[in-house]
Amino acid sequence: MAFFTEIGILFTGMTVPALIALILGFVFVVIEIFQPGFGIFGIVGGILITLGIVLRALVGDGNVFAQVFLLIFFEAVGILIAFLVLILTAKKGWLNRSPLVESGTAVAVTRSEGTADYSDLIGSTGVASTDLKPVGKALIGDKTVEVVSDGFYIGKGENVKVVAVEGAKISVERAE
Numbered sequence: 001m002a003f004f005t006e007i008g009i010l011f012t013g014m015t016v017p018a019l020i021a022l023i024l025g026f027v028f029v030v031i032e033i034f035q036p037g038f039g040i041f042g043i044v045g046g047i048l049i050t051l052g053i054v055l056r057a058l059v060g061d062g063n064v065f066a067q068v069f070l071l072i073f074f075e076a077v078g079i080l081i082a083f084l085v086l087i088l089t090a091k092k093g094w095l096n097r098s099p100l101v102e103s104g105t106a107v108a109v110t111r112s113e114g115t116a117d118y119s120d121l122i123g124s125t126g127v128a129s130t131d132l133k134p135v136g137k138a139l140i141g142d143k144t145v146e147v148v149s150d151g152f153y154i155g156k157g158e159n160v161k162v163v164a165v166e167g168a169k170i171s172v173e174r175a176e
Helices: 001-010 016-034 041-056 064-092 104-111
Strands: 126-130 135-140 143-149 159-166 169-174
Touching: 001 064, 001 169, 016 041, 016 064, 041 064, 143 159
Parallel strands: 143 169
Antiparallel strands: 126 135, 126 159, 135 143, 159 169
16 A cells, blocks of 8 residues: 555655656657657657656655656656557558658658669769758769668768668768
8 A cells, every 4th residue: 555655645746847857858758769860869858857756856755766666667668658659650551651751761762662773873972862860862873862871960962972782772871
């Protein structure tokens, strides 16, 4: 029975700054799960969740260790649920139809162009038509194609060089 009492104390003693930090941290981590980038949202989300836990623990009512455990547990369960939603939506193709994924990205190119042969582009140089983070489009020769950078951000207008082609996947790096 003390466990449920501790949950009640946890939420009744929650301060507004701690609640805001916990909610914003959760939202930032979920954004990072659904739209991966450089990890900034994930890092900031983790910092905000930690800040929210510390702010709640500083109130000092009830068993602080139990409350910290409960907060970590609730945040982890929420993040796990968000991750499972991502997996289920990706399997059913829902995410592919959402505005989070641009039309004409690698998923759409693979489906529409199938097994187009781009092996003649190896060694060619071109210009990034969009930001490559890491997927984007580039103008190589007279073709605008979907490309993947070597993991680094390449800005729109920067020169790129094709280093590998595997099926419809064209890998590029920043040209010297």
